[in-house]
Amino acid sequence: MTASTVEKVDQVTLTIENHVATVVIDRQHVLNAVDGSAQARLNDIWNQVEADPDVRAVVITGAGTRAFCVGADMSASAVDKTGLQYWAELDPNGFGGLSLRTSLDIPVIARVNGYALGGGMEIVLGADIVVAADTARFGLTEPRVGRLALDGGIHQLVRRVPYTQAMSMLLTGRKAEAAEMQSMGLVNEVVPTEELDAAVQRWVDQILACAPSSVRAVKQMVSRTSHLSAAEARGLRLPALMAALDSKDSAEGVRAFQEKRPPVWPGR
Numbered sequence: 001m002t003a004s005t006v007e008k009v010d011q012v013t014l015t016i017e018n019h020v021a022t023v024v025i026d027r028q029h030v031l032n033a034v035d036g037s038a039q040a041r042l043n044d045i046w047n048q049v050e051a052d053p054d055v056r057a058v059v060i061t062g063a064g065t066r067a068f069c070v071g072a073d074m075s076a077s078a079v080d081k082t083g084l085q086y087w088a089e090l091d092p093n094g095f096g097g098l099s100l101r102t103s104l105d106i107p108v109i110a111r112v113n114g115y116a117l118g119g120g121m122e123i124v125l126g127a128d129i130v131v132a133a134d135t136a137r138f139g140l141t142e143p144r145v146g147r148l149a150l151d152g153g154i155h156q157l158v159r160r161v162p163y164t165q166a167m168s169m170l171l172t173g174r175k176a177e178a179a180e181m182q183s184m185g186l187v188n189e190v191v192p193t194e195e196l197d198a199a200v201q202r203w204v205d206q207i208l209a210c211a212p213s214s215v216r217a218v219k220q221m222v223s224r225t226s227h228l229s230a231a232e233a234r235g236l237r238l239p240a241l242m243a244a245l246d247s248k249d250s251a252e253g254v255r256a257f258q259e260k261r262p263p264v265w266p267g268r
Contacts, residue, residue, distance in 0.1 A: 071118025
């Protein structure tokens, strides 16, 4: 894929170019908070990307420089629901259609350009690689407004970082700087804002250097076996695993190594 495709609906933009899908939440008037319409659009985007065999990596970010996403749009009518009503209507895919999604076998990079709070933090927790500007701030701030991080935030954070570090955020609703989140192990790289795009591109390039079928298999094997022991997980005949083991990518990788040249991945 060399040509680019750009779609903008409900203030969420999808661009697909050179095997990379870029998703931008563009609701800067509310710090890129997500309302019902944007949530539905994001779910549609993930479904579209998931079904596109040419997409090999996804970058999700927020428009502007102030915010990645600050969670649910508190100015929207949905905020009038009680906590029980909100809980009863939770999206099975989580916040932004991503935080609890297990079917997406494509690497997702969170480009965190500013505040990642509440549901925005949950989107980060749904990503595979996190690259943040040094001005970014992270937090599950729901307790400060009498709510809870119900879209995976509580359970994901305590599984991704040391217990006391997770609880220091969950029990206080505080915001943490990007450097602190990197020290916890949640953020892969922190750079000055002006270097953010270059840093993200480096990660994208490294993903694209790998066989697409192998990358899909790795993602699927990780996301669908977290409840199993390593020995049990190894025994599962997952679709992406079986496809990778018998792929043209596999043959090309060996051939390129023998011929001492960069591989040209068929992607299947």
